[in-house]
Amino acid sequence: MTEHVVIVGAGTGGSVLANDLAERLDAEIDAGDVRVTLINDDPEHVYKPVWLYVPFGLREPEDGRRALSELIDDRIDLVLDRVTAIDTDAKELAVRDGDAPVEYDRLVLATGSTLQPAEVPGLVDGGHDFYSEPGAEALREELLSFTEGHLVLSVIGTPHMCPAAPLEFVFMADAWFRDRGLRDDIDITYTYPINRVHGNPQIAEWAQPKFEERDINVETFFNAESVDPDAQTIESMEGTELEYDLLVSIPPHAGVDMIAEAGLGDNGWVDVDKHTLEAQAADDVYALGDTAATGVPNAGSVAHYQAGVVAQRLASDLRGRPATATYDGKTLCFIETGMDEASFVEFSYDRAPSPAPPSTKLHWSKLAYNESYWLTARGLL
Numbered sequence: 001m002t003e004h005v006v007i008v009g010a011g012t013g014g015s016v017l018a019n020d021l022a023e024r025l026d027a028e029i030d031a032g033d034v035r036v037t038l039i040n041d042d043p044e045h046v047y048k049p050v051w052l053y054v055p056f057g058l059r060e061p062e063d064g065r066r067a068l069s070e071l072i073d074d075r076i077d078l079v080l081d082r083v084t085a086i087d088t089d090a091k092e093l094a095v096r097d098g099d100a101p102v103e104y105d106r107l108v109l110a111t112g113s114t115l116q117p118a119e120v121p122g123l124v125d126g127g128h129d130f131y132s133e134p135g136a137e138a139l140r141e142e143l144l145s146f147t148e149g150h151l152v153l154s155v156i157g158t159p160h161m162c163p164a165a166p167l168e169f170v171f172m173a174d175a176w177f178r179d180r181g182l183r184d185d186i187d188i189t190y191t192y193p194i195n196r197v198h199g200n201p202q203i204a205e206w207a208q209p210k211f212e213e214r215d216i217n218v219e220t221f222f223n224a225e226s227v228d229p230d231a232q233t234i235e236s237m238e239g240t241e242l243e244y245d246l247l248v249s250i251p252p253h254a255g256v257d258m259i260a261e262a263g264l265g266d267n268g269w270v271d272v273d274k275h276t277l278e279a280q281a282a283d284d285v286y287a288l289g290d291t292a293a294t295g296v297p298n299a300g301s302v303a304h305y306q307a308g309v310v311a312q313r314l315a316s317d318l319r320g321r322p323a324t325a326t327y328d329g330k331t332l333c334f335i336e337t338g339m340d341e342a343s344f345v346e347f348s349y350d351r352a353p354s355p356a357p358p359s360t361k362l363h364w365s366k367l368a369y370n371e372s373y374w375l376t377a378r379g380l381l
């Protein structure tokens with residue numbers, strides 16, 4: 001009997017996992033004992049970190065796209081379709097375009113995050129973002145012609161993808177306006193929902209003086225409640241109102257609806273054992289990347305490490321051996337601290353982050369990593 005492994009989502013986590021399994025299970029796939037199917041609703045793979053650079057005119061959205069047909073190993077059955085429902089009792093998936101449900105023996109959910117700007121009244125009309133391809137392109141048009149006024153960056157709700165990216169954006173904007181002689185005419189304000197500038201206390205402590213040195217205003221305990229696009233104001237639940245000329249937000253995030261509908265977790269995030277990445281509410285279901293509620297940041301590096309763990313566990317299981325690989329919470333992140341310098345952090349469930357002193361070398365390391373990403377996604381690096 002052929003064991004069928006189905007992966008839903010071919011972003012960072014799903015693609016790395018599929019290519020890893022193709023190598024790892026080469027003999028079993030060749031013998032017809034195992035079949036691996038990867039289902040994605042877009043023919044292209046999207047590398048989102050490129051979007052940070054788009055508003056500054058440094059990268060194009062196309063730099064973050066590659067055809068999945070080129071990226072995914074030939075030993076994987078690539079299906080371009082959207083999964084619409086998960087039935088963990090029948091072990092099958094409903095799909096939008098296919099003729100019949102897809103049956104699975106082992107399921108991996110790697111469906112990522114979705115943006116929910118409509119949750120905040122006025123935000124869709126009044127705000128910009130760099131967390132989507134169209135958002136980053138529209139923000140570029142605004143930013144390139146922004147020469148004076150008040151730029152507000154508001155982090156609205158957590159978890160959100162890449163907790164470092166809002167810090168990076170304001171530090172880059174500050175340096176970019178200074179380099180162009182505009183900074184004296186532009187105020188920058190950063191808002192964060194809790195009582196510090198970042199969710200992680202060590203990273204917040206490291207970042208706080210950088211706001212002061214660069215004359216970037218900070219509003220903590222700012223939970224955006226509504227935006228008035230005509231008056232150009234954003235108001236918080238705590239009763240603070242800020243005027244803006246350009247509002248950049250990190251919109252509220254959620255997972256995909258079918259996860260909650262399948263009883264796998266709230267708000268589209270799958271409840272998992274944070275070490276094994278197995279779903280708590282169903283057998284033979286794993287989740288990884290943003291969609292797995294492990295408490296670590298929603299980051300591509302996390303999805304990558306988790307893919308390795310799930311690949312090892314699946315291979316052991318399919319070979320009838322105990323699965324022993326576990327995820328230790330490893331997270332790795334370069335943090336841009338200007339236009340030509342960056343820091344670096346690495347941490348895990350048991351180890352707190354200690355950001356490295358910013359340097360040009362780390363900035364170039366981040367850019368080099370972004371280029372080599374396409375090799376890591378293929379499993380070549």
Ligand SMILES: Cc1cc2nc3c(=O)[nH]c(=O)nc-3n(C[C@H](O)[C@H](O)[C@H](O)COP(=O)(O)OP(=O)(O)OC[C@H]3O[C@@H](n4cnc5c(N)ncnc54)[C@H](O)[C@@H]3O)c2cc1C
Nearest residue numbers: 009011012013041048049083112162289290298299300301
């Ligand atoms: C601006 C920005 C900068 C970032 N910078 C960094 C960084 O520097 N470092 C870092 O580590 N991380 C960074 N991230 C975060 C990183 O991009 C995400 O955490 C990562 O992409 C998560 O991987 P994933 O596989 O979980 O989900 P994704 O990569 O989002 O992939 C999910 C896939 O599932 C597909 N899908 C969803 N639902 C369905 C369905 N029902 N049926 C079929 N397919 C479906 C989607 O189309 C998508 O292809 C950044 C993110 C942003 C927005």
